[in-house]
Amino acid sequence: MEILRTAPNPWGQEVLVGVAWDLLWAALIAGFLFVVGHQLYLWIMAPKREKSPPAATEQVPERVERHSSASRTFHWLMAATMLTLLVTAFFPVVGVQFAWVTIHWIAGIVLTLLIIYHIIHATTKQDFWSVWIGRKELAQALGAVGKFFRRQPAKEERSGKYPLDQRAYHNAVTLVSVGVIVTGILMMFGVDTWFWASNPYFLSDSTWGLVFVLHGLCGVGLVTMVIAHIYFAIRPEKRWMTRSMIKGWITRDEYLEHYDPAMWQLASGSAGAEAGADTASADPDAVAPA
Numbered sequence: 153m154e155i156l157r158t159a160p161n162p163w164g165q166e167v168l169v170g171v172a173w174d175l176l177w178a179a180l181i182a183g184f185l186f187v188v189g190h191q192l193y194l195w196i197m198a199p200k201r202e203k204s205p206p207a208a209t210e211q212v213p214e215r216v217e218r219h220s221s222a223s224r225t226f227h228w229l230m231a232a233t234m235l236t237l238l239v240t241a242f243f244p245v246v247g248v249q250f251a252w253v254t255i256h257w258i259a260g261i262v263l264t265l266l267i268i269y270h271i272i273h274a275t276t277k278q279d280f281w282s283v284w285i286g287r288k289e290l291a292q293a294l295g296a297v298g299k300f301f302r303r304q305p306a307k308e309e310r311s312g313k314y315p316l317d318q319r320a321y322h323n324a325v326t327l328v329s330v331g332v333i334v335t336g337i338l339m340m341f342g343v344d345t346w347f348w349a350s351n352p353y354f355l356s357d358s359t360w361g362l363v364f365v366l367h368g369l370c371g372v373g374l375v376t377m378v379i380a381h382i383y384f385a386i387r388p389e390k391r392w393m394t395r396s397m398i399k400g401w402i403t404r405d406e407y408l409e410h411y412d413p414a415m416w417q418l419a420s421g422s423a424g425a426e427a428g429a430d431t432a433s434a435d436p437d438a439v440a441p442a
């Protein structure tokens with residue numbers, strides 16, 4: 153399997169020009185193996201879920217707001233942009249030829265602006281740290297890995313708003329997206345855009361090569377991550393989460409079954425994870441998270 157592409161420069165030296173497209177197939181196979189591996193894990197050793205959720209407490213309303221309309225709009229715009237980037241990057245690789253570069257960098261700028269918006273929104277209106285892995289989550293992850301290798305079933309624990317697996321996914325996607333954005337912006341200096349003409353001397357040959365390799369690695373990494381994300385979104389037992397990304401709310405039973413009310417506290421007022429204007433739910437019966 154080829155990992156890197158090289159080509160001769162004007163002086164006849166072989167220089168790096170990007171990743172080899174065998175990696176795209178490797179990323180697709182990795183996504184497929186993840187899906188199959190997770191399904192096998194569920195059949196063989198996943199914990200059996202208690203069917204009955206704990207008795208509903210008086211304080212929990214029938215519908216609990218999980219995502220504000222601002223968060224949902226951000227999510228779906230980002231998803232559309234990400235799919236546009238993947239299609240424009242990889243369809244030509246698999247033989248579907250079209251003028252992809254302009255659509256690609258425009259989508260790249262849209263993604264960059266969306267991420268800047270997301271950082272500001274998360275800092276000012278949400279609990280910024282609720283989705284990152286800290287020392288507690290690392291210990292929890294090591295414990296879970298240990299149990300996996302001892303072939304003990306994982307313990308089904310109720311969590312705060314974002315459980316370990318979602319935090320891990322968010323951390324990984326953040327890292328790879330920052331990689332693709334930083335390298336993508338540098339690569340824009342190498343193509344004709346609305347703002348400037350291409351400048352092949354903006355970076356040295358070897359630095360261009362490195363930037364293209366990093367962009368390609370992050371890009372194929374996103375292929376596997378997007379497959380895993382869509383797989384979970386359509387799994388029957390996760391559809392309540394997908395519904396909450398469409399409609400904004402989860403039911404009282406879903407809240408009590410999956411979350412620890414001490415770790416994700418509900419407030420009927422506006423304070424909390426999405427304080428201020430964002431707590432206004434599309435559904436008047438939904439109560440904002442604290």
Ligand code: HEM
Binds near residue numbers: 170238242257259
């Ligand atoms: C899901 C995210 C992205 C993926 C999967 C992706 C993937 C790719 C791939 C595979 C290439 C071809 C690289 C090569 O030939 O070695 C490419 C080129 C490029 N990408 Fe991205 N990219 C993404 C995001 C971005 C972003 C955010 C920007 C800009 C801000 C961007 C700007 C560019 C530019 C300017 C090129 C160079 C086109 C050329 O030289 O002809 N990309 N991208």
